[in-house]
Amino acid sequence: MSYQYTVIGAGLAGASAARLLADKGNKVLVLEKLPHIGGSTYDFTDDSGVLIHKYGPHIFHTSDKEVYDFLVRFTDFNGYQHKVAAKIGEDYCAVPFNIESVSKVYGKEKAGEILSEAKKAGAFPTVSVLKLMQSDSPLLKELGEYVYNNIFLFYTMKQWGKSPAEIDPATTERVPVRFSEDDRYFSDTYQGLPVNGYTEMISKMLDSENITVKTGVNVDVKVIENKIYLSGTPLDGKLVYTGETDRLFGYCYGRLPYRTLDFEFETHNTDSYQPYATVNYTVSEKFTRITEFKKMTLQKINGVTTIMKEYSKEFTGKDGEIPYYPVISDESRRQYAEYKALSDKMPQLILAGRLADFRYYNMDAVVRRVMDVIAAETDGE
Numbered sequence: 201m202s203y204q205y206t207v208i209g210a211g212l213a214g215a216s217a218a219r220l221l222a223d224k225g226n227k228v229l230v231l232e233k234l235p236h237i238g239g240s241t242y243d244f245t246d247d248s249g250v251l252i253h254k255y256g257p258h259i260f261h262t263s264d265k266e267v268y269d270f271l272v273r274f275t276d277f278n279g280y281q282h283k284v285a286a287k288i289g290e291d292y293c294a295v296p297f298n299i300e301s302v303s304k305v306y307g308k309e310k311a312g313e314i315l316s317e318a319k320k321a322g323a324f325p326t327v328s329v330l331k332l333m334q335s336d337s338p339l340l341k342e343l344g345e346y347v348y349n350n351i352f353l354f355y356t357m358k359q360w361g362k363s364p365a366e367i368d369p370a371t372t373e374r375v376p377v378r379f380s381e382d383d384r385y386f387s388d389t390y391q392g393l394p395v396n397g398y399t400e401m402i403s404k405m406l407d408s409e410n411i412t413v414k415t416g417v418n419v420d421v422k423v424i425e426n427k428i429y430l431s432g433t434p435l436d437g438k439l440v441y442t443g444e445t446d447r448l449f450g451y452c453y454g455r456l457p458y459r460t461l462d463f464e465f466e467t468h469n470t471d472s473y474q475p476y477a478t479v480n481y482t483v484s485e486k487f488t489r490i491t492e493f494k495k496m497t498l499q500k501i502n503g504v505t506t507i508m509k510e511y512s513k514e515f516t517g518k519d520g521e522i523p524y525y526p527v528i529s530d531e532s533r534r535q536y537a538e539y540k541a542l543s544d545k546m547p548q549l550i551l552a553g554r555l556a557d558f559r560y561y562n563m564d565a566v567v568r569r570v571m572d573v574i575a576a577e578t579d580g581e
């Protein structure tokens with residue numbers, strides 16, 4: 201059987217690309233090295249009957265209607281709107297920090313004063329932590345410093361393996377404080393999790409007579425003189441590659457830097473483990489956060505719950521380690537651009553996805569990226 205397209209990776213990028221190509225009448229072969237489809241979004245029911253996300257909690261959110269319309273062909277979403285809290289002492293404070301969190305920390309009276317200062321300073325309803333820290337108002341400055349030290353600093357150190365001195369306060373430019381009661385983590389138009397999970401959604405996406413899927417196949421993809429070889433055989437047709445770009449080119453410009461994660465799952469015989477689906481540990485503990493899956497999947501199951509603790513560490517490329525978060529810096533951007541320049545010389549190769557593009561994409565951004573790439577590819581078909 202010959203295929204017009206071979207897709208490496210059955211994550212969201214690979215599955216979306218395969219489906220969009222198949223819908224245009226192309227025969228597509230999808231090869232995945234893991235024993236399952238879904239990539240990072242893979243979910244399954246554990247031994248206690250709880251639906252869990254093997255590679256970290258995934259909450260879908262987007263304001264991109266075309267992306268949403270594409271995905272609802274394969275699933276309904278459960279409408280869950282994500283809420284996150286930081287555990288500081290015994291208190292749970294909403295993240296992003298909101299007016300209720302301000303009241304918890306400072307008491308109602310002082311929170312009222314802070315709110316009127318914020319209104320006077322034009323910092324209402326949302327302002328960045330950086331702006332608060334630079335404010336002329338001592339009250340707003342104090343609040344900014346509190347949020348920087350108790351919500352941002354230690355969490356960022358754990359997540360990125362940095363010391364306080366290495367963390368530039370300017371990175372708080374995008375960290376908001378809300379002087380409203382909005383306690384949602386995202387404000388996108390469409391939010392939720394697939395009602396029967398991501399694995400089922402992706403399985404439906406791949407369910408087309410034009411698509412063949414093979415899992416558990418670790419393909420050695422090599423580029424020799426701008427030609428692609430799959431485990432030693434020259435490839436006919438085109439390749440959509442969603443794996444690591446540095447690996448594809450034999451690390452000729454060195455390894456791209458990533459953070460990897462260790463996950464610890466625990467099942468507890470209780471209805472509820474914590475008040476929020478995700479609790480960030482911003483002043484204590486070695487793990488960054490605890491997620492309780494039932495609270496986001498909205499699964500109805502009594503007397504049992506499964507939680508997951510996440511530990512972030514440097515990706516070394518050791519067997520079994522998965523690169524999760526690209527470490528973006530001027531140096532790694534420059535390094536990636538060198539790999540990209542090699543791929544640009546190869547009309548047979550299409551790069552798309554979080555690893556292939558060396559970008560932190562949310563799920564909607566990955567689907568958008570694939571839609572754009574495949575539209576350009578199939579233009580006129």
Ligand SMILES: Cc1cc2nc3c(=O)[nH]c(=O)nc-3n(C[C@H](O)[C@H](O)[C@H](O)COP(=O)(O)OP(=O)(O)OC[C@H]3O[C@@H](n4cnc5c(N)ncnc54)[C@H](O)[C@@H]3O)c2cc1C
Nearest residue numbers: 209211212213233239240256258259443553554561562563
């Ligand atoms: C911990 C964590 C939490 C996240 N939470 C959210 C969230 O809440 N909301 C959100 O929108 N986004 C979230 N994301 C981002 C989301 O996971 C990604 O946008 C999306 O899953 C990327 O899909 P992808 O197909 O590009 O990559 P992946 O899912 O990594 O898929 C790539 C696939 O390619 C396979 N592969 C690679 N090389 C080969 C090879 N040589 N042969 C065969 N197969 C190969 C891999 O095994 C993998 O299955 C999160 C990411 C992480 C790391």
